[in-house]
Amino acid sequence: MLNGTTSILGTTLAGVAQHAPESSHGLVEAAGHGAQAVSVGAAWIGWIVLLPVIGCVMAGLAAALKINSKLPAWITVGCLGGAFAVTLTMFLGFDSIAGGDAFVVHIYDWINVSWIGAGGEPQALVANIGFYVDKLTILWMLFVTGLGTLIALYASEYMAHDVGAGYCRFFAAFNLFVVSMSCLVMADNLILLYLGWEGVGLCSYLLIGYFYKKPSAVAAAKKAFIVNRIGDLGLSLGIYLTFVHFGTVQYSELFASDALQGYLAAAGSGDFAAIPATAQWIALLMMVGAFGKSAQLPLYVWLPDAMEGPTPVSALIHAATMVTAGVFLIARVYPLFLASEYALPTVAWVGTLTALLAATIGMAQFDIKRIMAYSTVSQLGYMFAGLGMLTTTGAAFHVLTHAFFKALLFLCCGAVMHGFAGQLDLRKLSGVAWMKGWGIVGVAMLVGCMNLSGLPYITSGFYSKDMILAEAFVTPGYAAIGWILVFTAGLTAYYTFRVFFRVFVGPRYFEPGDEHHADEHSDLGEHGHTEGDGHAALAHGHDAHDHAHGGFHPHPPGWVINLVLAVLALCSIGAIGLAYIETDHHGWVGSMIGESSAAYHSPYAEAAHHAHVEGVEAHAVSGPAGSGTPSGLFGMDAHTAMIYISGGVAILGVLLAAFFHGPVGIQGLLLGGRREAATCRMDRVARLFGPIPRWAENKWYVDEFYHAVLVTPLRVIAHLCHLFDKFVIDGIVDGAGKLPRALASLVRPSQSGQLQGYAAGMVGGIAVLLFVAAIIVLIGGGS
Amino acid sequence: MTGVGPVILAQADYPEAMGTITLAHYLFVSGAMFALGLIGFLTRRNMIIMFLCTELMFQAAGLALIAFSRYHLDHTGQTFVIFVLTVAAAEAAMALALVILLFRKRESLSTEDWTEMSG
Numbered sequence A: 001m002l003n004g005t006t007s008i009l010g011t012t013l014a015g016v017a018q019h020a021p022e023s024s025h026g027l028v029e030a031a032g033h034g035a036q037a038v039s040v041g042a043a044w045i046g047w048i049v050l051l052p053v054i055g056c057v058m059a060g061l062a063a064a065l066k067i068n069s070k071l072p073a074w075i076t077v078g079c080l081g082g083a084f085a086v087t088l089t090m091f092l093g094f095d096s097i098a099g100g101d102a103f104v105v106h107i108y109d110w111i112n113v114s115w116i117g118a119g120g121e122p123q124a125l126v127a128n129i130g131f132y133v134d135k136l137t138i139l140w141m142l143f144v145t146g147l148g149t150l151i152a153l154y155a156s157e158y159m160a161h162d163v164g165a166g167y168c169r170f171f172a173a174f175n176l177f178v179v180s181m182s183c184l185v186m187a188d189n190l191i192l193l194y195l196g197w198e199g200v201g202l203c204s205y206l207l208i209g210y211f212y213k214k215p216s217a218v219a220a221a222k223k224a225f226i227v228n229r230i231g232d233l234g235l236s237l238g239i240y241l242t243f244v245h246f247g248t249v250q251y252s253e254l255f256a257s258d259a260l261q262g263y264l265a266a267a268g269s270g271d272f273a274a275i276p277a278t279a280q281w282i283a284l285l286m287m288v289g290a291f292g293k294s295a296q297l298p299l300y301v302w303l304p305d306a307m308e309g310p311t312p313v314s315a316l317i318h319a320a321t322m323v324t325a326g327v328f329l330i331a332r333v334y335p336l337f338l339a340s341e342y343a344l345p346t347v348a349w350v351g352t353l354t355a356l357l358a359a360t361i362g363m364a365q366f367d368i369k370r371i372m373a374y375s376t377v378s379q380l381g382y383m384f385a386g387l388g389m390l391t392t393t394g395a396a397f398h399v400l401t402h403a404f405f406k407a408l409l410f411l412c413c414g415a416v417m418h419g420f421a422g423q424l425d426l427r428k429l430s431g432v433a434w435m436k437g438w439g440i441v442g443v444a445m446l447v448g449c450m451n452l453s454g455l456p457y458i459t460s461g462f463y464s465k466d467m468i469l470a471e472a473f474v475t476p477g478y479a480a481i482g483w484i485l486v487f488t489a490g491l492t493a494y495y496t497f498r499v500f501f502r503v504f505v506g507p508r509y510f511e512p513g514d515e516h517h518a519d520e521h522s523d524l525g526e527h528g529h530t531e532g533d534g535h536a537a538l539a540h541g542h543d544a545h546d547h548a549h550g551g552f553h554p555h556p557p558g559w560v561i562n563l564v565l566a567v568l569a570l571c572s573i574g575a576i577g578l579a580y581i582e583t584d585h586h587g588w589v590g591s592m593i594g595e596s597s598a599a600y601h602s603p604y605a606e607a608a609h610h611a612h613v614e615g616v617e618a619h620a621v622s623g624p625a626g627s628g629t630p631s632g633l634f635g636m637d638a639h640t641a642m643i644y645i646s647g648g649v650a651i652l653g654v655l656l657a658a659f660f661h662g663p664v665g666i667q668g669l670l671l672g673g674r675r676e677a678a679t680c681r682m683d684r685v686a687r688l689f690g691p692i693p694r695w696a697e698n699k700w701y702v703d704e705f706y707h708a709v710l711v712t713p714l715r716v717i718a719h720l721c722h723l724f725d726k727f728v729i730d731g732i733v734d735g736a737g738k739l740p741r742a743l744a745s746l747v748r749p750s751q752s753g754q755l756q757g758y759a760a761g762m763v764g765g766i767a768v769l770l771f772v773a774a775i776i777v778l779i780g781g782g783s
Numbered sequence B: 001m002t003g004v005g006p007v008i009l010a011q012a013d014y015p016e017a018m019g020t021i022t023l024a025h026y027l028f029v030s031g032a033m034f035a036l037g038l039i040g041f042l043t044r045r046n047m048i049i050m051f052l053c054t055e056l057m058f059q060a061a062g063l064a065l066i067a068f069s070r071y072h073l074d075h076t077g078q079t080f081v082i083f084v085l086t087v088a089a090a091e092a093a094m095a096l097a098l099v100i101l102l103f104r105k106r107e108s109l110s111t112e113d114w115t116e117m118s119g
Helices: A002-019 A027-036 A043-064 A071-092 A094-098 A135-162 A165-186 A190-208 A215-246 A251-256 A258-268 A277-293 A302-308 A311-320 A322-332 A334-338 A343-364 A368-388 A392-419 A439-453 A460-474 A479-504 A518-526 A559-574 A576-580 A587-593 A603-614 A638-661 A681-688 A692-697 A699-750 A755-782 B005-012 B016-020 B023-043 B047-072 B076-106
Strands: A038-040 A103-116 A122-133 A621-623 A626-628
Touching: A038 A094, A043 A071, A043 A103, A043 A122, A043 A135, A043 A165, A071 A094, A071 A135, A071 A165, A122 A135, A122 A165, A122 A190, A135 A165, A135 A311, A135 A322, A135 A392, A135 A559, A135 A587, A165 A190, A165 A311, A165 A322, A190 A215, A190 A277, A190 A302, A190 A311, A190 A322, A215 A251, A215 A258, A215 A277, A215 A302, A251 A258, A258 A277, A258 A334, A277 A322, A277 A334, A277 A343, A302 A311, A302 A368, A311 A322, A311 A368, A311 A392, A322 A334, A322 A368, A322 A392, A334 A343, A343 A368, A343 A479, A343 A692, A343 A699, A368 A392, A368 A460, A368 A479, A392 A439, A392 A460, A392 A559, A392 A576, A392 A587, A439 A460, A439 A479, A439 A559, A439 A638, A460 A479, A460 A559, A460 A576, A460 A638, A479 A638, A559 A576, A576 A587, A638 A681, A692 A699, A755 B023, B023 B047, B047 B076
Parallel strands: A038 A103
Antiparallel strands: A103 A122, A621 A626
16 A cells, blocks of 8 residues: 555656646745745844743742742743744744745854865764744744743643742743754754754653652653654654765755755656665654654554643643644655655555544543543644645644644643542543533633534634645545545544533533642631541432532632633634635645745645635646546535535534433533433443453553563563673672682681780791791801 | 901900800890790780780890890990880880770780780
8 A cells, every 4th residue: 555655656746846837836946945045143033942941040040949939930921921922023024034035043053063074075064053944933933932821821820739849840841841842943953953852852751750759650751751762763863864865964955955956856757766765764764753752653652641741731742832843843854755755655654543543542531631642642643644645734734723722622621630639530520611610611622622523614623634634635545544534533523522521511520539739628618618528429410519529629720721721712713714814825824834844735735725715627637657637526626525524524423422422401412311420321332342442441452562562571681681780790890809808718717816826927937937048048058 | 347446455355254154155045035035925815924025035135136246346236225125115114004904994914805806
């Protein structure tokens, strides 16, 4: 199957070469974009990185000064807000800085080594602290700093139970994360990108392991770090090969290099044999790095476990920004991927299979935060599929909308977790939206769920997902991917609304979790509750009320959390507008991507898009390897068809969720039959499937498989090494120490401590000496 | 024999009656004293006795030195003995003080009770 798609890619690219002169999105022109990158002195852009650095240092100082207030949070919000403002200035003033071209801002020399190569030609490794700014950079930085600010604001309240050293530590790492992420996104060379790449990995590790006294959090942090190392190895090798092959790691030189332009021309005519294997391996290796960071098969296993971290961290790092670094990497070096025969088809298939696998696991989970984690893996799969199917715009648009709605969903889950003492089990919560003070969370959750499900026309998630799905059908050879992704979209709608129907509507009911904070005890005093058994009232049914649990009172989110949720909900809806402006360039995101290193549209996409926008029959695209019309579906152009198909599938998923999990009455869309929190129609249906739901709940035993195949053998080897160290190495070292001791023990008895013994020894010694001396004298005298 | 002038003359004035006691007599006494001291040192356990035995050996050596000094008509040996006596006196003071301290510590001066230096 891979071979089939590969040859199609060849044809696709072949089409581009022909279209290039007339299309504004031609491959050669797009890749040549970097050649125009000029160096400008707009050093103020450095404040985007510097402000979070200041925030990090000040949060560290606050820890040293034992500040016991929310000061670190306000510093962080201020610094990140400032960084967002600078990013916005950069966005608005982009055209005036370098005439609308990509530009490089040089901050200072970092690595700058030159030498004479083996062949006598001069060589240099230049990797400076500098920023490569094109519209891809700006797009990413806008949501990284913007969401960073909002989520820091949210965290100021969410982390309030930990004010003190923990609070400072949290916000120091939070700032450091934004620093690293900015470094990764804005770097003007691959080595600085790698620095940021490792930096975000470190911050992820630090923040997953934030509750470092909890063994599961520590294990999750280690798992995230180690699994990411596997990907990082691929990325570092890819960077090395880039340098070896192209002689530079700077984007502006790399994209403009004659070698790369030549490869792109060869790829355009489908002649991948003309491209050296080394150049093709670069993309394959970098792809591994992207799979690790963005939690794709087979390296996705760390992301669900990363939910051990505080929820704002899950929202920012493990949903909205860091995990999109893999998508960013591929988009940034897209020309390298275009020049590789197998890289993009592999990316497309891996993304598709990841999307499907994660969705099936997400369907069977009961922990709402884990469901969101698997949906993140699944949605990242969509983005990779988009990248692989040559729609960088679709992928980037989905990154953007996903950043908003997934952050929103996580923050809603966080609000629930915060209010119900860590309770995340959807069987133990019900009707949360109807409880006093939870209205905004309920509405925000509904908006997030609709976006993730991709309900047609009213959600931005629909538009971005549609762009990827339609691309699968317009590009020959990818229809299988398209159908898998459509099916996955149905699953997504089902598992998303499963959470909504179980937790947020229906009879009010809750069981508190086991994380009681100090402020909850103060609540107890205020409300006159007695300190009793928190589970005393578990027996009651669906007539539960807010004060059901004698020892526990859920506290609804304060105005800060509600404000952040409201803003994110509005952003999620408002992002719909992005699809309707700049329609000539596939929406606003398309106009941004169109002027970046990721600029690329297959001719099929172009033709289908114009057919959709202008309402005309798609014109045929011809290439040397054959010709074809962008395939429509059911007599419609792909985009129109996709509106019906993916929209219909999403609605079907929601209705199924309502039927199986919804409460009775209008809240369950008149379909549901659930009368209490713990049981629903799905329980009976699940029994029909035998052990399969349990397998899915146990994540298809992938962790167990990895454990058996990789972890256990490694542990055995490590144990053997330990034994070798303990007995052989330590034996030699200890032996060196023990030998003199053993020798000494032979003569030690002579040191009896008895004075007479020493004296006798001395006398004997002297006697012997005298005897020898006498013999020498006598012999000497005799001769 | 490289002696100094006056000393050689003094040899001539040496009383004739003393001439019958030769160097060998002195060395015999010295050797006997040394042997007695050594035997005492090796056989007795009391520290004071042992200390006295060392003094005996000292003086035996000193006697031998003086005898040789007279025989060779060289003052060096006698000078040396003066120093040895001085040092021995100082040493005796210290050794006795130590002995007293040891006795106070353990109410015993037997060397068998003082074997902390065993290896």
